[in-house]
Amino acid sequence: MTPPRGRYFIPSPKEDKYQRIQCTLCPRSCFILPGASGRCGVRINRDGVGTIPFYGRITSAAVDPIEKKPLYHYRPGSFILSLGFLGCNLFCPFCQNWHISQGTQADTRLFPPEEAVATALAAGCTQIAYTYSEPLIHIEYLLDCMKIAHAEGIANVLVSNGCLQGEAAAEVLVLIDAANIDLKSFSQDTYARTLGGNLTAVLDFITLAYRMGVHLEITTLIVPGLNDGEEEIAGAIGFLKDLSPCIPWHLSAYHPDYHWDAPSTDACELEKIARRARKDLSYVYTGNIPGETNDTSCPHCGSLLIRRRGYSVAMKGMVLEKTKGKNTYYCAACAKPIPVIRW
Structure with missing residues (x-):
């Protein structure tokens, strides 16, 4: 299978006898020789073309x-x-x-x-x-x-x-x-x-x-x-x-x-x-x-909002209100909004 071409590559210029390409995805901006990869190991130069053989x-x-x-x-x-x-x-x-x-x-x-x-x-x-x-x-x-x-x-x-x-x-x-x-x-x-x-x-x-x-x-x-x-x-x-x-x-x-x-x-x-x-x-x-x-506590009044024991979670002290199609949690004790997104 031919490796698919990747994005964020600058192709090798014709005058570059080494056929190097540059990956511009991350700040490393790797220059990659044919047959080699960037530092990440997965973005590869194949005959002057940037490829991604690990796609999927x-x-x-x-x-x-x-x-x-x-x-x-x-x-x-x-x-x-x-x-x-x-x-x-x-x-x-x-x-x-x-x-x-x-x-x-x-x-x-x-x-x-x-x-x-x-x-x-x-x-x-x-x-x-x-x-x-x-x-x-x-x-x-x-x-x-x-x-x-x-x-x-x-x-x-x-x-x-x-x-x-x-x-x-x-x-x-x-x-x-x-x-x-x-x-x-x-x-x-x-x-x-x-x-x-x-x-x-x-x-x-x-x-x-x-x-x-x-x-x-x-x-x-x-x-x-x-x-x-x-x-x-x-x-x-x-x-x-x-x-x-x-x-x-x-x-x-x-x-x-x-x-x-x-x-x-x-x-x-x-x-x-x-x-x-x-x-x-x-x-x-x-x-x-x-x-x-x-546990998550209310930063305003200190009330318990979410209890966590390992990966066991109990929503304890929050009230959910839906206004204008948006769900918002409030502290049940002090009614201040809490930045928790509902599932």
């Missing part, structure tokens, strides 16, 4: 609680069909999915967009998540699948590192209903040297997603000695607060994996960062630590 190939498909993405304020208590992919345009040395993100040797199966949507419908899922590794490097598949999903009344959820150029970001965000984006650090140097990414591109992607009306939640894996400094945490808090203090921020504990063997994040230190963030942000959650509860 997934590493896994599973029905998950939506809280696993993690999304806490989007259709809480619902289930979602999650699709995993190969490759990544970053090289995080502590990646917890490195077996699928840092190579293309893992087993895959063909899963055309039509089959993905049919599988979601058969499973009773009203949403599909593009997740596990980095889905955006497979943008051609995402665009095809997302359009079919919307036509069938299925929502699209993106779980991503957000490292994408502006034109591509705008094209895909139009089709996304909710997203959890990794804000891996608030240091341009850390992104460039340790992760292989670009902080400015990620901040621009998050900002654009918010302005385009995508339901947005952010995750930061707190890695001791790398991104847990006071100045860096304050920078991330300030960015999110300026965008909206109501954007949920998930602080996740790191554990040694792949090429990084520093000690795991201390639970007390993680909670300390969370307490600092809660002074400015309304919804801050911790993850990957024993005994976490992560």
